[in-house]
Amino acid sequence: MENSKKSTFGDLVNRREKLLAPIFSQDWPNLPVVRAEGLYLYGLDGKRYMDFMAAFGAVNVGHNHPAVLAAAREQMEKQVHGAVGVTLHESVLRLAETLPEILPGALDMFFFGNSGAEAVEGCIKLARNVTGRPGIIAFTGGFHGRTYGAASLTASKASYRLGLEPFLSSVYHVPYADPYHSSHPDDPSQCTLEALHSLQTVLDRLVAPSQVAAMIVEPIQGEGGYVVPPKEFLQGLREICTRHGILLIFDEVQSGFGRTGEWFAAQVFDVVPDIMAIAKGIASGFPLGAVCAKAELMSRWTPTVHGTTFGGNPVSCAAALATIDTIRNEGLLDKAKKNGEYLLGRVKELKSKYKVIGDVRGVGLMIGMELIVPGTDREPNSTASKNVLNEALSRGMLMYPCGMRSQVIRLAPPLNVTRDQIDQGLAILDESLATV
Numbered sequence: 001m002e003n004s005k006k007s008t009f010g011d012l013v014n015r016r017e018k019l020l021a022p023i024f025s026q027d028w029p030n031l032p033v034v035r036a037e038g039l040y041l042y043g044l045d046g047k048r049y050m051d052f053m054a055a056f057g058a059v060n061v062g063h064n065h066p067a068v069l070a071a072a073r074e075q076m077e078k079q080v081h082g083a084v085g086v087t088l089h090e091s092v093l094r095l096a097e098t099l100p101e102i103l104p105g106a107l108d109m110f111f112f113g114n115s116g117a118e119a120v121e122g123c124i125k126l127a128r129n130v131t132g133r134p135g136i137i138a139f140t141g142g143f144h145g146r147t148y149g150a151a152s153l154t155a156s157k158a159s160y161r162l163g164l165e166p167f168l169s170s171v172y173h174v175p176y177a178d179p180y181h182s183s184h185p186d187d188p189s190q191c192t193l194e195a196l197h198s199l200q201t202v203l204d205r206l207v208a209p210s211q212v213a214a215m216i217v218e219p220i221q222g223e224g225g226y227v228v229p230p231k232e233f234l235q236g237l238r239e240i241c242t243r244h245g246i247l248l249i250f251d252e253v254q255s256g257f258g259r260t261g262e263w264f265a266a267q268v269f270d271v272v273p274d275i276m277a278i279a280k281g282i283a284s285g286f287p288l289g290a291v292c293a294k295a296e297l298m299s300r301w302t303p304t305v306h307g308t309t310f311g312g313n314p315v316s317c318a319a320a321l322a323t324i325d326t327i328r329n330e331g332l333l334d335k336a337k338k339n340g341e342y343l344l345g346r347v348k349e350l351k352s353k354y355k356v357i358g359d360v361r362g363v364g365l366m367i368g369m370e371l372i373v374p375g376t377d378r379e380p381n382s383t384a385s386k387n388v389l390n391e392a393l394s395r396g397m398l399m400y401p402c403g404m405r406s407q408v409i410r411l412a413p414p415l416n417v418t419r420d421q422i423d424q425g426l427a428i429l430d431e432s433l434a435t436v
């Protein structure tokens with residue numbers, strides 16, 4: 001009886017509300033899932049759902065990819081855990097040897113943790129420790145995670161910061177170059193100029209560049225609304241950082257591992273950061289994250305000021321190696337590029353059909369569709385977004401919102417989604433938009 005209760009989730013809503021923090025239980029949609037494979041989540045209700053958010057980009061090769069499972073299983077038989085530094089295992093070294101093949105620049109030394117937020121924490125600790133400077137510049141719309149350091153940098157929604165002050169000190173937020181929300185939506189160079197001008201004002205009036213350890217930026221914003229900045233903005237940041245000895249940190253936790261059709265968004269924009277935070281898609285669902293830097297920088301990080309028990313877990317590292325192999329073997333960068341262009345084009349067609357769509361943007365399979373109140377000046381339409389998401393879910397397609405008022409719907413399926421599956425998703429999206 002007890003077992004059957006567990007296997008059917010029993011009285012799901014009551015159990016969830018009694019047992020899980022509201023952070024979980026009041027999230028949307030709390031879809032009861034019994035199995036996952038490839039693009040699909042198999043629900044307790046017997047229905048099959050297309051996962052068009054790929055667990056926030058954590059399963060870029062799809063759910064339960066056989067190669068990833070096999071590698072993890074093989075490693076589990078040998079050793080599940082070993083605290084790196086106390087013991088040493090082969091998979092963490094092999095992963096550290098492989099990552100430079102796919103990372104931008106010559107980032108070739110790593111600290112491994114368990115999550116995106118942990119990777120971000122490591123990046124800012126590294127930057128402050130090696131520069132001896134306190135200041136950190138972050139950007140409005142940026143999301144970097146939920147631990148205190150990462151939350152101090154996060155400025156994608158005020159509600160993510162509610163009741164948490166005081167935050168880490170010496171963090172300065174400046175505007176991101178967000179074309180659609182700028183005063184010049186059709187003029188990316190003006191949008192770039194204004195954002196860089198605001199940054200310069202902060203460096204002139206608030207914090208001298210000599211006091212700034214790092215700038216941390218998502219090269220494409222995720223939670224903030226799938227915002228693609230003009231290339232010149234990121235190149236401008238690179239130039240300012242180089243000029244002042246400020247370390248440029250790219251948070252590629254969401255945009256990494258093929259999501260954009262390149263291994264990392266840095267390669268889309270041709271900008272090389274000094275430090276990178278990576279996680280999510282790295283190990284196809286096994287917990288892993290990393291701080292990446294050049295050896296000459298990383299080797300100056302004082303050993304005692306950071307550490308981990310689980311970071312660089314052998315099973316997660318084996319899963320990461322299999323994930324990288326899978327992306328290579330299945331040509332997923334190319335597929336993400338081609339299918340991304342197709343999907344972007346088709347969603348843009350929907351924009352001419354539905355006035356509720358204000359903007360469609362994206363790179364590779366990281367596509368955002370922003371919903372607005374028709375007839376207004378880009379007023380966010382979170383009601384429409386909620387309705388479209390619910391309608392799509394009832395038709396078997398899971399998507400998830402982002403943006404300041406959750407008015408942006410992200411289209412981010414696993415990279416091995418097929419053209420047929422994309423067409424099925426588009427048909428559901430079309431029907432769901434028709435209902436609002």
Ligand SMILES: Cc1ncc(COP(=O)(O)O)c(C=O)c1O
Pocket residue numbers: 056115116117118120143144145146218222223251252253254255279280
């Ligand atoms: C860009 C970015 N950085 C950091 C994080 C935090 O990652 P995690 O939830 O693994 O701590 C996220 C999560 O959404 C993210 O999108």
